[in-house]
Structures are given as C-alpha cells and as structure tokens.
Amino acid sequence: MDRLMDVAPSEQVREIERAFAEQVMNEELGVVFFPVRHHSPACSHHLLAMIGQYRPDIILIEGPVNATELIPILTDEATVPPVSLYCTFESEEGKAAYYYPLLSYSPEYVAMKEAARRGIPARFIDLDDYGRRVAGEHKEGEQAEQATAQDETLLAGSQFMEALCSNLNCRSFDELWEKMVEINGLVADTREFVRIVFTYCTLSRMCYSDEQLGQFGDLEREAHMRACIAQAVAEYGRVLVVTGGFHTYALLPPYPSSGEPAGRASSDRALTAAYPMVYTFMEADRLNGYASGMPYVNYYDQIWNQMHRKRKSGPLQLREQPYTDVAASLLAQLARQLRQSEEAVSTSDAIEAYRMLHGLAELRGKREGGVFELQDAALSAFVKGEHTLATDQPLQQLALLLTGDKIGTVAPNKLAVPIVEDFKARSAQLKLQLNVTGKHSKTLDIYAKPQHRLLSQWFHCISFLVGEFATRQAGPDWVAYKDMNLVRESWSYSYSSRIEARFIECSIYGGTVREAAARKLQEQALAIPEHHSSELVGLLLQAGLMGLQESVRSLYERVEQALHADAQFLSICRSLNTLVRMRQHSRLLGLSDDGQLPRLAQEAYRMALLQLPHLTETHADEQPAVAQSLQLLSMLAGSEPERYERDGLHQQLDELLDMAALPPLLEGSAISIAAALGSRSREEIMQRAKGYIRGTPDKAKQSALYLQGVCASARDVFLYDSRLLSELNHLIGELPYDDFIAMVPELRLAFTHFTPVESSLIAEKVAALHQTTMYELELPAVKERALIEARRMDEAIRKEFAAWKLILSRMDRRSAAPGRC
Numbered sequence: 001m002d003r004l005m006d007v008a009p010s011e012q013v014r015e016i017e018r019a020f021a022e023q024v025m026n027e028e029l030g031v032v033f034f035p036v037r038h039h040s041p042a043c044s045h046h047l048l049a050m051i052g053q054y055r056p057d058i059i060l061i062e063g064p065v066n067a068t069e070l071i072p073i074l075t076d077e078a079t080v081p082p083v084s085l086y087c088t089f090e091s092e093e094g095k096a097a098y099y100y101p102l103l104s105y106s107p108e109y110v111a112m113k114e115a116a117r118r119g120i121p122a123r124f125i126d127l128d129d130y131g132r133r134v135a136g137e138h139k140e141g142e143q144a145e146q147a148t149a150q151d152e153t154l155l156a157g158s159q160f161m162e163a164l165c166s167n168l169n170c171r172s173f174d175e176l177w178e179k180m181v182e183i184n185g186l187v188a189d190t191r192e193f194v195r196i197v198f199t200y201c202t203l204s205r206m207c208y209s210d211e212q213l214g215q216f217g218d219l220e221r222e223a224h225m226r227a228c229i230a231q232a233v234a235e236y237g238r239v240l241v242v243t244g245g246f247h248t249y250a251l252l253p254p255y256p257s258s259g260e261p262a263g264r265a266s267s268d269r270a271l272t273a274a275y276p277m278v279y280t281f282m283e284a285d286r287l288n289g290y291a292s293g294m295p296y297v298n299y300y301d302q303i304w305n306q307m308h309r310k311r312k313s314g315p316l317q318l319r320e321q322p323y324t325d326v327a328a329s330l331l332a333q334l335a336r337q338l339r340q341s342e343e344a345v346s347t348s349d350a351i352e353a354y355r356m357l358h359g360l361a362e363l364r365g366k367r368e369g370g371v372f373e374l375q376d377a378a379l380s381a382f383v384k385g386e387h388t389l390a391t392d393q394p395l396q397q398l399a400l401l402l403t404g405d406k407i408g409t410v411a412p413n414k415l416a417v418p419i420v421e422d423f424k425a426r427s428a429q430l431k432l433q434l435n436v437t438g439k440h441s442k443t444l445d446i447y448a449k450p451q452h453r454l455l456s457q458w459f460h461c462i463s464f465l466v467g468e469f470a471t472r473q474a475g476p477d478w479v480a481y482k483d484m485n486l487v488r489e490s491w492s493y494s495y496s497s498r499i500e501a502r503f504i505e506c507s508i509y510g511g512t513v514r515e516a517a518a519r520k521l522q523e524q525a526l527a528i529p530e531h532h533s534s535e536l537v538g539l540l541l542q543a544g545l546m547g548l549q550e551s552v553r554s555l556y557e558r559v560e561q562a563l564h565a566d567a568q569f570l571s572i573c574r575s576l577n578t579l580v581r582m583r584q585h586s587r588l589l590g591l592s593d594d595g596q597l598p599r600l601a602q603e604a605y606r607m608a609l610l611q612l613p614h615l616t617e618t619h620a621d622e623q624p625a626v627a628q629s630l631q632l633l634s635m636l637a638g639s640e641p642e643r644y645e646r647d648g649l650h651q652q653l654d655e656l657l658d659m660a661a662l663p664p665l666l667e668g669s670a671i672s673i674a675a676a677l678g679s680r681s682r683e684e685i686m687q688r689a690k691g692y693i694r695g696t697p698d699k700a701k702q703s704a705l706y707l708q709g710v711c712a713s714a715r716d717v718f719l720y721d722s723r724l725l726s727e728l729n730h731l732i733g734e735l736p737y738d739d740f741i742a743m744v745p746e747l748r749l750a751f752t753h754f755t756p757v758e759s760s761l762i763a764e765k766v767a768a769l770h771q772t773t774m775y776e777l778e779l780p781a782v783k784e785r786a787l788i789e790a791r792r793m794d795e796a797i798r799k800e801f802a803a804w805k806l807i808l809s810r811m812d813r814r815s816a817a818p819g820r821c
Contacts (some may be wrong), residue, residue: 003022007163008203016202016249024250027054031253032232035198035245036107038152039284041261042182043197044110049190051114056240058232059115061108062225062247063100063124067274070415071124071188074102074109074276075116078411081109082297086501089129089272089437097505099497100390101284103297105304106473110240114490123712125228125241127221128272154216155246160711174295178370181295183323185366186307201245222250223293231254237247261789263518274416277502281404296371298404323368325356330401335396336377345382345394353362353381370663371402403436407495418511420503423462430455434495444489448476449590459491461517464546465509466502478541481581488784507627518543518551525555532605533562534574540644541578544589552589556596563604568612570622570789576604598643605644612652616661627669627712634673634713650679664692664702668709676714685710686723693731701739703731704746711753718754722769725762727771 023109026032032054051059059394069086074083085100115122155161156173159560170176177808180200185193205213214221220228225243229251232239243251272561281297294300306322335350346488355803356377361369369377375398424434433440442459452485459470476482489606509523528535536559543551559575566572579601586592608629618626638642653674656662662670674680689710692703707728710717717724754762760774767774802803 007167008160012203012206013199018197019202019252020198022774024198024248025104025191025194025389026153027238029253030237030240031229032056033198033241033243033248033251033728034107034194035201035248036106036242037155037177037181037197037201037245037294039101039103039297039300040107040177040182041105041294041300041307042186042193043107044304045109045186046190047305048114049108050194051111051118051240053190054238054240057236057238058240059111059122060225060232060241060243060417061111061122062126062243063108064126064128064272064274065124065224065228066128066272067100068122068124070274070276071112071122071416072116073413074410075112076411077117077477078206078409078451079107079276080409081277082281082284082406082408083410084277084408084497086275086277086497086504087128087272088274088504091129091271096703097501097503099427101279101285101293102289103284104301106293107242110325116541123232125225125243127224128274145619150265152246154205154208154218155201155244160203160205160207161200163205166443174371177294178372179364179366181368182367183370186322193228197245198248202249205246205249218247218250220470222247226255228252238772268655276410276413276415277497277500277504278410279409280407282437283497296402299326299330299371299374299402301404302329303436306741321368323370327369328354329375330374330398331357331378332403333384334394334398337401338382340391341397343382343393345385350383353377356380372533374398407435408736417504417507419513419516420545421505421513426458430458432493432495436496437496439492439494440626442471442493443493444475444491445487446486446489447585453588454547455488456489456491456573457545458513459493460542461513461546461548464542465506465513465520466499466516469495469499478545478581479538481577484581509716514546514548517546518548521546521548521551522554525558530558530562531567532571533563533566534571534578536562537575537578541582544582544591547590549590549594551593552591553596556600559600560603563600563607566607567611567614569608569615570625570629572604572608573609573632574600576608577629577632579604581631582668602643605633606648608633609645609648609785610654612656613659615656615666616659616663617665618663620663623665624708624712627709630673636679637677646677650674650677653677654679664705668706668711669713672707672710672712672714672717682717685714685717686727689727690723691715693765697739700735701743703728704743704750708746708750711750715753715758719758722765725765725805726769729766734782 023029024035032050034043034047034050036047037379064085064087067087070085073079073084081102081104083102084103086097087100088097089095105209113124142717154356161176162171165171165173167178168176168179170179181193181197185196188196209367210219225247228238229241233253233255240720241248241251284293284297285295299767303322303326306325330352330664333349335345335347338345354377357369357373360373360376364373366373375395378398383391385391427434432442442455444456446453446456461473462469463471470491470493473490473492474483474486476486478484500733503513506516506520509519521539525536525539536555539558540552540555543555557577561573563572564577579597582589582591583597583601586594586597591597615626623677633644633649637646637649653670656670657667657674657680667688671680671685675685689706692699692706694700710724735743751759753761763774763778
C-alpha cells in the first residue's frame with residue numbers, strides 16, 4: 001500500500017481512504033460492504049471472518065436477481081460445486097444467454113452457504129439481463145458459452161493495474177493479485193484485507209469515464225443494485241453487501257428515502273429465465289476462455305480445502321502454510337505422472353523444485369510460493385535442456401493438474417429441466433461417463449450387438465440436437481455413403497455445462513431427448529420446400545439412424561409428394577440412392593418389416609426415368625454426377641428388373657440417345673449403359689466414338705468427354721476391344737499440340753475409372769500398337785537438350801573420322817556399292 005502514491009494520484013488515494021472509513025466498514029450505517037474478486041480463496045476466507053464478526057441480518061450478493069429463488073438449491077447439501085446458473089433472456093433487441101459460475105471457494109457461494117448455515121436470508125441484486133452486454137444477440141448454440149456475469153476485463157486491464165504490475169515487477173495482473181492479496185493478504189487483519197481489495201479495485205475503476213462504464217453496462221447494473229440495497233436497509237438492521245470490488249465504490253450510501261423498487265429486473269423489457277446446472281473446472285478456468293475470476297481453479301480449490309480444514313480447528317495462523325502444502329502435493333503428483341509417461345524425472349528433481357519454490361517466494365517478497373513460483377520451479381527442475389515444444393511435457397502436465405477435471409452436481413429440484421434429467425438417466429443406463437471432463441471413447445459393433453446399436457442411435461439422436469456432445473470418429477458414413485463396408489463405429493464424447501445449456505435450449509421441443517429430436521425433425525421437415533425431395537429423404541435417413549421409426553413412417557407421405565413435385569434429376573436420384581441404402585440396411589434401422597420403404601424407392605426410380613429426356617439441358621458441372629446417377633438406374637434395373645422397370649429405362653435411354661443436343665459425356669455414359677442392358681450394340685459405341693474422333697475439329701475436341709462417359713459405365717470396352725483404343729491413338733496422333741494439351745485433363749479423368757491392373761492391360765495394348773513394350777513406354781523421356789547435344793557430338797565425330805579416313809563418306813559408300821561404275 002505504501003507504493004500506491006507512486007502509481008496513483010494522491011487525491012484519489014485520500015478519497016478512497018475516506019470512503020472506506022466512513023462508508024465501507026461503518027457498521028453504524030446499518031450496511032457493510034465486502035468487495036471481492038470472483039473465485040478468490042482469500043476473499044472467501046476473510047468473508048467468513050466478516051460474517052462472524054458483523055453477524056448480518058441479510059446478505060446481498062452480486063448475482064441475477066431472478067435467480068434468488070434458486071439459492072436454496074445451490075446451497076443444498078447435495079449440490080457439489082462447480083455449478084452454475086444458466087441465465088437466458090429474450091427481447092425485441094434479440095436473445096442471449098450467459099453463465100454465473102460458482103466454485104466451492106467463490107465468495108458468492110461461500111456467502112450463500114454461510115447464510116443458509118446461520119438461517120439468515122440471502123438475495124441476488126444484479127440485473128438479470130446482464131448477459132445482453134457480454135453475449136449480445138446470438139443464434140442457437142453460439143456465443144452463450146463465452147458469456148459470464150462476472151467479467152473482470154476492466155479491473156484487470158486498467159492503467160492503474162498495468163502501472164502497479166510494472167512497479168512491483170509482476171508479469172501479469174494475476175501474479176500481482178496473488179502476491180498482494182491471495183498470499184500476503186491472507187494473514188492480514190480482515191479489516192485491513194478489505195481496505196486493500198477496496199483500494200485496488202476502486203483505483204482501477206477511476207481509470208474509466210462514465211461513458212466507458214456505461215458502454216459496458218456497469219452504470220445500469222449499479223443503479224439497480226443500489227435500489228436493492230436501499231430496500232434491504234429499510235427492512236433489516238444489519239445488511240452485508242458482497243459484490244465485485246470494481247462496483248463497491250458506486251454502491252456506497254447515502255441512499256434516497258424512496259426510489260426505484262428493489263427487485264425490479266429486466267422482466268418488463270425481456271423474457272428471462274435462470275436454471276441451476278453443473279459446471280466444470282475446465283470451463284471455469286479463465287485461461288480456457290472464461291472471462292473472469294482466478295485461473296488455475298483446481299490449484300485454488302486445493303488451497304481453499306487446506307484453509308477450510310485449518311479453519312475448523314481455529315483461525316488461520318501465520319505458521320500455517322496452505323500454499324506450501326498444496327505445492328508439495330502437486331510436485332509429487334507431477335513427478336509421479338512424468339515417470340509413468342517415461343519422462344526423465346527423479347525424486348531429487350522434485351526436491352529441487354520444492355526448494356526453488358521457496359527461494360523464489362523469498363526473492364519476490366511473498367510469504368509463500370504461489371502458482372507462478374510453482375510453474376517457474378517446475379520449468380527449471382523438470383525441463384531438461386532448452387524449453388521447446390519437444391520438452392514441454394512437464395509444463396503441459398502441470399497445467400492439467402492446475403486446471404483439474406472435476407464436474408459438479410446439482411441437487412434434485414423441482415426446477416430441473418426434464419430433457420436434461422432424461423439425458424442423464426439414459427446416458428447412465430448406457431454407461432456413459434458424465435462425472436468427469438475430458439474426452440471419452442466408445443467403439444460400437446453396431447451389426448452384431450443390439451446394445452451397441454442402441455448406443456449408436458443415442459449418439460446420433462444427441463448429435464442431432466446438441467452437436468458438441470459426441471463426434472463419430474470412424475465407421476460407416478451414411479450421409480456421404482463412405483466406408484459402408486465397416487461394421488464398427490468409433491465415437492468420442494465429452495460432457496460439460498455447454499451441453500446442458502444446449503439441452504435447456506432444446507427443451508422447447510420436448511421433455512425427453514427422443515421427443516425433442518422427433519419434434520425438431522418434424523419442424524425441419526416442414527421448413528423444406530415441397531419439391532426438395534433429397535433433403536426430405538435425408539431427414540428420413542437421420543430419423544432411422546436415431547432409432548425414431550415412428551418419425552420415419554410419419555414422413556413417408558410427404559416424401560412421396562416431394563418426389564412427384566421434384567423436377568431435378570439429380571435430386572431425385574439422390575433420394576433414390578438413400579432409399580435404396582435404407583432398404584438394404586432396414587434391419588439395422590429397425591425398418592425390416594416396413595413395406596413402404598421399397599415402394600418409395602420404386603416411385604423414386606420411376607420419377608427419375610421421367611426426367612431423362614431433360615438431361616440435354618444439364619450444366620457441365622453436373623454432368624459427372626448425372627453419369628453416376630445413370631449408373632445407379634442401370635444397376636437397379638439389372639439387379640432387380642421385376643422391381644425396377646428395365647424396359648422403361650431402355651425406352652428412355654433410346655429417346656435420350658436420339659437427341660442431337662445430348663452432351664458428349666452423357667452420350668458416352670448413356671450408350672454404354674444401353675449396350676450393357678442389351679438395347680444397343682457395342683458396335684454403336686465404336687461408331688459414335690469415331691464420329692467424335694474423326695469428325696470436325698470442334699467435334700474431335702469433345703472426344704475426351706465422350707470417352708469419360710464410356711469409361712465410367714463400360715470400361716471393359718477398352719480392355720477387350722482394341723478398336724476404340726486404336727481410334728484414340730489416331731486422335732492423339734492427329735491433334736495439333738495445343739489441342740492435345742488442352743484435352744489431357746479430360747483424358748486423365750477418363751482413365752481414372754480403371755484399376756491399376758486394368759491400366760497395365762491397356763498399357764500393353766498401347767505398346768503393341770507402337771510395336772514396343774511396356775518397359776520402353778515407362779522409361780523416362782530423354783530431354784530435348786540432351787538430344788541436341790548428342791546430335792552435335794555425332795556430327796563432330798563423323799567429321800573427324802572422315803578426315804582420318806576411318807570411315808567411308810556417304811559419297812564413297814555409294815560409289816563402292818555393287819553395280820556402280
């Protein structure tokens with residue numbers, strides 16, 4: 001405190017000292033203020049002492065006023081922190097949500113618990129639409145997870161704190177706070193401790209103008225808290241106010257005799273709600289994105305536990321060292337974990353780190369070594385050589401220990417959201433791990449084990465509602481139709497308050513996860529235009545994967561209507577492909593006894609045939625997909641002619657092939673399919689190819705596209721008939737160089753349809769055409785410069801040989817030839 005004059009104006013310091021003496025700790029006024037930093041063990045420790053000394057009749061706490069009725073749930077013995085309030089509001093300005101986290105050592109939570117233990121009332125006094133500032137408008141599932149009602153950006157980032165950090169040689173605000181408040185302030189007299197916190201926080205506040213504070217919403221919040229305090233002072237003789245230290249100065253008396261009624265929240269402007277829910281250490285750690293409070297939550301939780309155990313046997317004494325005890329425990333855990341991961345760490349390294357922690361604390365003027373000394377000691381003792389990414393394992397492990405993986409529990413209550421309870425109960429039945437944070441994995445044999453099939457449906461169902469909970473890592477991809485040969489699914493999942501918050505948002509759809517998924521599915525189906533059959537069938541597949549057979553059956557009629565209204569060939573074929581896949585795996589989807597599915601597939605096939613004459617208008621970008629769809633129709637007609645009209649496909653292909661405007665790629669695909677089905681001859685494939693290859697220059701340039709279609713649907717033509725290959729060889733020989741280069745990409749695409757073995761067979765045929773071997777074809781081409789150099793050397797050698805008459809000149813050889821004179 002002696003060094004404040006070096007970084008703060010003296011008149012501000014004097015004003016703060018006056019306010020503290022006359023208004024903050026003046027019990028004669030009937031109201032005492034206790035400024036805190038959120039999630040501060042030292043603040044909580046002294047708060048307990050203050051409550052014992054002052055014996056208030058009521059405790060007012062900075063928190064959303066509409067959540068006051070939830071305090072009994074939060075203080076219930078069955079509630080185990082970390083927990084949180086999830087607060088939402090919606091108005092004409094938009095909707096938003098934010099969290100109000102509570103840890104076992106949060107001053108707000110300690111105040112609630114002590115009030116409950118003493119049998120005195122506790123109230124929240126902050127605006128319940130505070131999240132409007134930090135969350136702002138957001139779409140469903142966005143931004144809410146980043147919003148908190150305990151933002152400390154202004155406190156930590158003030159010019160005063162920056163100057164004080166520099167003056168005291170602290171690397172950050174957190175290091176400064178730990179040194180001056182958490183460690184050294186822990187053993188101070190409670191009144192002196194409150195003076196330290198009030199002074200630091202108020203000097204930070206004085207760095208900002210009213211305009212800046214108004215932009216952050218602080219002035220509006222503080223006006224509401226003042227009204228709540230005024231009402232409590234009028235009702236009770238001894239009032240204790242627990243708020244963030246940044247706000248305390250603005251809340252000091254005097255208060256008007258009458259004013260805005262306390263308890264007025266934003267409900268007249270917005271629809272608000274608050275829910276008690278679990279929270280995790282990982283989410284509460286500010287270094288993981290949380291915007292307020294002390295970082296390293298597991299570390300300070302252990303500090304609080306040490307202090308709490310000591311408090312039961314009496315007040316904390318100077319000889320007792322909770323930080324030292326926790327540091328010794330963590331260093332032992334760290335060394336053990338590093339040895340288990342085969343890091344070169346010995347017991348002597350841990351001892352050296354412990355010794356260095358004490359040395360650093362003494363050097364930095366701290367009564368004990370805190371978390372920053374612990375990190376520096378671990379870096380020095382456990383990291384061998386230079387600190388790089390490769391040697392960072394000790395510090396990474398330490399970071400995990402400092403953060404922790406604990407997840408809280410909320411006592412059973414009548415305000416519990418049914419869908420959240422259903423999710424937890426069903427997940428427990430399926431033996432999913434929800435009691436600790438971190439990633440968990442499940443490998444499911446979905447075809448062989450019914451229980452695994454149920455779990456797969458559960459994962460699909462939750463992913464449809466709440467995408468963040470589970471992710472499919474491997475296994476069949478039904479939507480993209482990839483890896484369908486795999487019989488196992490691998491999922492990773494992780495539970496957190498964000499998941500619970502998303503379920504609360506989904507509660508508008510139903511009271512159970514399955515009901516909500518079915519309702520959301522129905523809502524999405526109604527939003528799809530009636531002619532978008534593929535999107536609707538995609539929802540049909542999604543319902544099957546979720547095990548919602550009733551939802552599948554309820555969509556059948558609408559899918560059939562969409563197929564009749566859909567005029568897009570590709571959309572219909574996508575629908576057909578999905579319906580066929582669903583029929584093939586009907587047992588897995590629980591639809592094996594459903595006769596509607598095969599009938600819908602037949603109807604989609606019939607509607608696709610009716611669209612074939614319109615393929616002449618197909619855009620170039622869609623032609624490869626159309627060619628694949630034609631193959632699908634061909635496969636169905638060939639494999640099940642009694643179910644899918646083969647004659648109908650013949651007729652439509654014949655009409656299509658007679659159209660002059662048919663694109664070359666589709667012509668190649670259509671003629672190949674028609675030949676495979678027996679309605680056209682293979683000879684026609686050759687004739688049409690010749691029409692392109694030996695046609696006009698513009699026609700010849702389209703040969704590669706035609707061959708793409710042929711290769712996609714009938715690649716055996718190249719394998720067993722050399723005529724088409726000969727024609728292609730002729731085309732390559734006749735094309736101008738620039739035209740050939742332009743055609744190369746299309747030719748390469750055509751030959752990507754062949755397997756490596758088939759490509760080798762074609763290469764042998766090409767080699768035979770050029771009277772050579774595959775080996776010579778595969779030899780690297782000689783560079784042009786090398787050829788020119790070889791020719792020059794050959795000519796020089798001939799001249800030299802001729803000068804020495806070592807070889808006959810061309811003229812001499814002619815004159816020496818037989819029959820010449």
